[in-house]
Amino acid sequence: MKRRLILLYGVACYAVFFATFLYAIGFVGGFGVPKSMDSPRDTSLPVALAINLGLLALFALQHSVMARPAFKRAWTRVIPESAERSTYTLLSSVALIVLFWLWRPLGGIVWHVENEVGRVLLYAAFAFGWALVLVSTFLINHFDLFGLRQVWLQFRGRPYRPLPFKTPGPYRIVRHPLYVGWFFAFWATPTMTVTHLVFALMTTAYILIAIRLEERDLLDALPEYAQYRRDVPMLVPRTSRASRGVATRHAGTPAQ
Numbered sequence: 001m002k003r004r005l006i007l008l009y010g011v012a013c014y015a016v017f018f019a020t021f022l023y024a025i026g027f028v029g030g031f032g033v034p035k036s037m038d039s040p041r042d043t044s045l046p047v048a049l050a051i052n053l054g055l056l057a058l059f060a061l062q063h064s065v066m067a068r069p070a071f072k073r074a075w076t077r078v079i080p081e082s083a084e085r086s087t088y089t090l091l092s093s094v095a096l097i098v099l100f101w102l103w104r105p106l107g108g109i110v111w112h113v114e115n116e117v118g119r120v121l122l123y124a125a126f127a128f129g130w131a132l133v134l135v136s137t138f139l140i141n142h143f144d145l146f147g148l149r150q151v152w153l154q155f156r157g158r159p160y161r162p163l164p165f166k167t168p169g170p171y172r173i174v175r176h177p178l179y180v181g182w183f184f185a186f187w188a189t190p191t192m193t194v195t196h197l198v199f200a201l202m203t204t205a206y207i208l209i210a211i212r213l214e215e216r217d218l219l220d221a222l223p224e225y226a227q228y229r230r231d232v233p234m235l236v237p238r239t240s241r242a243s244r245g246v247a248t249r250h251a252g253t254p255a256q
């Protein structure tokens with residue numbers, strides 16, 4: 001009974017995540033949702049700015065604190081270990097839903113591209129970003145990142161084994177393709193409003209901090225990560241032939 005409940009909980013958390021992810025595409029891109037990030041301003045600028053920065057800080061805190069190994073060790077004394085990742089996924093989605101709900105558009109145009117080719121290219125870059133995010137989750141292990149693998153294994157009575165370190169496809173070109181995807185998704189827009197710019201700047205700063213925290217944990221957990229870090233750039237691909245040689249050194253899938 002308990003196993004079944006945990007499985008159901010994991011599936012429900014995943015469903016909430018997936019709906020939130022789809023909503024986020026419309027919220028950032030400005031289509032298909034009742035209120036997007038770039039809707040007209042309805043609050044005074046300082047108040048709107050304070051609310052938005054608070055919402056972003058709430059998400060950043062939840063997302064980074066709950067991802068740290070020390071927090072997970074303490075937290076799994078309270079909740080079942082197999083439900084930890086699903087709970088993380090659920091609370092991340094809740095933080096985003098609160099952000100969508102309370103977000104205050106600021107108005108103001110920073111740039112506006114009217115040229116058709118430019119607009120198509122920017123929309124293509126936006127779509128590429130979201131696709132890269134999704135594809136990267138599958139390259140690492142989509143079902144583990146969002147907690148489904150953990151609840152399924154407990155349901156089948158099998159022990160959880162952490163994911164091995166992997167460098168598939170884009171992970172041989174940059175260490176953080178998923179975060180590169182976010183940059184495309186957040187910066188590529190034909191109409192950059194002040195709201196959108198604040199969002200893009202703040203999320204960029206947060207991702208750079210999150211990379212430091214994530215890499216600190218990866219260096220602690222994986223002996224091979226230090227060499228990978230020396231060989232493969234963080235976010236911007238190298239163009240030289242030498243770097244391509246280095247990338248092929250990571251073409252295999254070293255075990256953890």
Ligand SMILES: C[S@@+](CC[C@H](N)C(=O)[O-])C[C@H]1O[C@@H](n2cnc3c(N)ncnc32)[C@H](O)[C@@H]1O
Nearest residue numbers: 136140163164165166167171175176177178179
């Ligand atoms: C949201 S994913 C982001 C992965 C990566 N930073 C990126 O931008 O593509 C974060 C999780 O991926 C794991 N991770 C990061 N790089 C990895 C790799 N090369 N192989 C396996 N897991 C990895 C981290 O330990 C963390 O649990």
